[in-house]
Amino acid sequence: MKRLGELASTLDLDLRGDPDHQVERIASLDTAGALELTFLADSRRRGQLTESRAGAVIVRPDDADSVPGNALIAPDPHLAFARAAQLLHPPEARSGIHASAAVDESVQVGHGVAIGAQAAIGRDVVLEEGVQIGAGVVIEDHVTVGAGTIIHPRVTVLAGCVLGAGCVVHSGTVIGSDGFGYARDGQRWERVPQVGNVRIGDGVDIGANVSIDRGAIGDTVIENGVKLDNQVHIAHNVHIGENTAIAGCVGVSGSTRIGRCCTIAGAVGIAGHLVIADNVHITGMAQVTKSLTEPGIYSSGTGIEANRSWRRNVARFHQLDDIARRLRTIERRLKTDD
Amino acid sequence: MKRLGELASTLDLDLRGDPDHQVERIASLDTAGALELTFLADSRRRGQLTESRAGAVIVRPDDADSVPGNALIAPDPHLAFARAAQLLHPPEARSGIHASAAVDESVQVGHGVAIGAQAAIGRDVVLEEGVQIGAGVVIEDHVTVGAGTIIHPRVTVLAGCVLGAGCVVHSGTVIGSDGFGYARDGQRWERVPQVGNVRIGDGVDIGANVSIDRGAIGDTVIENGVKLDNQVHIAHNVHIGENTAIAGCVGVSGSTRIGRCCTIAGAVGIAGHLVIADNVHITGMAQVTKSLTEPGIYSSGTGIEANRSWRRNVARFHQLDDIARRLRTIERRLKTDD
Amino acid sequence: MKRLGELASTLDLDLRGDPDHQVERIASLDTAGALELTFLADSRRRGQLTESRAGAVIVRPDDADSVPGNALIAPDPHLAFARAAQLLHPPEARSGIHASAAVDESVQVGHGVAIGAQAAIGRDVVLEEGVQIGAGVVIEDHVTVGAGTIIHPRVTVLAGCVLGAGCVVHSGTVIGSDGFGYARDGQRWERVPQVGNVRIGDGVDIGANVSIDRGAIGDTVIENGVKLDNQVHIAHNVHIGENTAIAGCVGVSGSTRIGRCCTIAGAVGIAGHLVIADNVHITGMAQVTKSLTEPGIYSSGTGIEANRSWRRNVARFHQLDDIARRLRTIERRLKTDD
Structure with missing residues (x-):
């Protein structure tokens, strides 16, 4: 439960209405009731405000007069809503090590760390302050996990990988599997040992059932603020620049370097050894067969028809x-x- | 082992042959021996019947005369075969909780429930009668699993999700991961808390390594009888109508609503916020960039060539x-x- | 640490330089220092050799004169490098069963087998000599794992499947999930029990978060030397011939038969019931809608553009x-x- 006055002051928003009114959770504009906070980002839908029974609505300044109840006013209502929602719905913080977890005695466990049931934590792992490890997680030897990072149930982090602070890793994800590296020996394939690691920056989110391979030589690198959706495949020695967002089912082949602030839509495939510039945006299912050296929007496919x-x-x-x-x-x- | 007479009466089929002959398993038409049951669905392949040494063959009425041994006669031999196979190969029912499982004392465990080795079951979980939980499964707090549902090893069901009765969930699947929801803050991304759940109906099958995200606000919904193959990605707030079948590697983006009785072939990608009508059929690898409001078959791609x-x-x-x-x-x- | 003289004699390479010089690990050509081994495969980049401070460089005979330090000479430097790297970076061999593993008393455990924390091994499983089972792995009943095979953390091998010797299976992978087999019953789908197994040959590598379904009737077969990258989906009754390599995110639909020595690039989709000849090479994201009966290179898609x-x-x-x-x-x- 938060008072609207408190939300307004914490988030630096103007409040038009009752500062003592309290909301306890977020809801959509059409269903929000008296205890719920909602938002309107698109002024063309302003007409929907008049029916709202929400405890408060976050709106642009121009839309405030259309709100029948309490209005919180923000230049970017979606962003303000995201922050308000974080205050109303903080991640459930646990601490302590479940009795069924197998934690090597050499593990450095920071203050406020939680380790869930059936987790397995290997030798010389460092879990910094406030790290949350879900049930069934496996962390191999010599891994470091930065402060406040949340690792959801059944994630695997393989030996030697490094995760930054404030990351979220969703269930089923594998970090540090071997890259797909072989040398031909006539008709057979000879394995090339993959001796690099995976280095993940701060504030990186990784969806469910993602796989990120360790580097062959040198590391696979995910910079600060990168967001990866579910089922993404990142091959060995890929480098992803700050704040790039990659949607579900995308595959990035080995040694490709993706710039900063790119958005890559679902199921895009990117070939290996390419360079993608900063601020490149690629639409869904595109087949990236060459480097994209200029910012812009890129596409491929034939669309859908009968x-x-x-x-x-x-x-x-x-x-x-x-x-x-x-x-x-x-x-x-x-x-x-x- | 089942007598043919028993199969015929249970499944309401005509039997031409020995009702006391017994079969113990299913086999393909070309390899089936005396203890095996097989079927012929395509009458154009009737010629293959004459060589068959199967204990019994399920055939259409018109093909019965071509069966040298025992024939079970059905208007739809494939459907009758599916049902006969279920009788010959019932899922192995276990019960009891493995000593290594970590089951919170608040869990409601129905009659005949089995929980496998190394499973972790959180607080206030409800496992209805006959639920089978495989080894290494993680079920977080406040999840309900309906009667008779089978959850194979190493599945994750995250907090608050609801599964119906008679479902089958295959290994590696994640139900209830956070949706990919962010608000832009300049070049950075601000997380939008994902506070909805996943609601799954009765008789739903979910393949291996699938991910189904919880709703942002409101729920992601999978209706009764839906079948999802391996490696499928279902984003937040997707709604899938009854009896729709989705093949492997399909990705469905956020808030898309798919109708009833659709079939979506492998590796199709469906953009977000679309509406797909009932009885839509989409061929493999199609790029669904717009709503499909009429029943029919839809396609895209360039086929394969040198x-x-x-x-x-x-x-x-x-x-x-x-x-x-x-x-x-x-x-x-x-x-x-x- | 290996002496160059020892590497040369073990790998049958010519050495130009100091046989007593020692290297301890591999590195890339531009960063390799005195304790590191590197290679040059592409003679057009010969100019880069002159700057190298590597402990030794593996080169073609024609490039040996350009190496300022120690040169190991091989007709195929990449292949020789792969073998040298295997000698310098052998997989860490463990043995013994972790106290937290749940291993059924009927399991046959060969000499030198290691079983990691929180693993669950079912009834009548056979683990041959030197098998390495990672943390959190689930192996169901009646599975056989051949000598020396490495199963990384959090893999699932379902009942009755057979893995050969010298395989590597990466984390998150599921072997033996049910195939996607249904018979129509009006608008509903009736499950067809999947009673086959998965049979995997020797020297097969399987990436992270792969799924391989068991056969419906008869088995899904992966022959010797096959290499599968991450996130690959292999449907029921697929047959993959020797030494075929399949890159990330590929989906192969049911009953398709792929020949020997094929290479299938990332995110290719292959429809069901097709035959792909030996020595077929398919480029990334191709849509394989028909059988490919002749060796050659095949493609589809529209490439990328603005x-x-x-x-x-x-x-x-x-x-x-x-x-x-x-x-x-x-x-x-x-x-x-x-």
């Missing part, structure tokens, strides 16, 4: 070079290309 | 708008477009 | 059959197609 027309169009795609040549022949004959 | 011709065709794809404009110029000149 | 031009080109893709027909009309009129 199967019947797609079958015809895809057959023509396979004739496309021929079609272009035939068009050229006609243009030459008609001299339309002058 | 790399050499693909390289030429894809270069032409990048000129396609230009090609179309040049064609239009010629048509105007020749007035073929009247 | 979003603005892509939007125009993809709109034209949806008109492509119409465009081709209009071109044909013009050709007929002009008789350019003679």
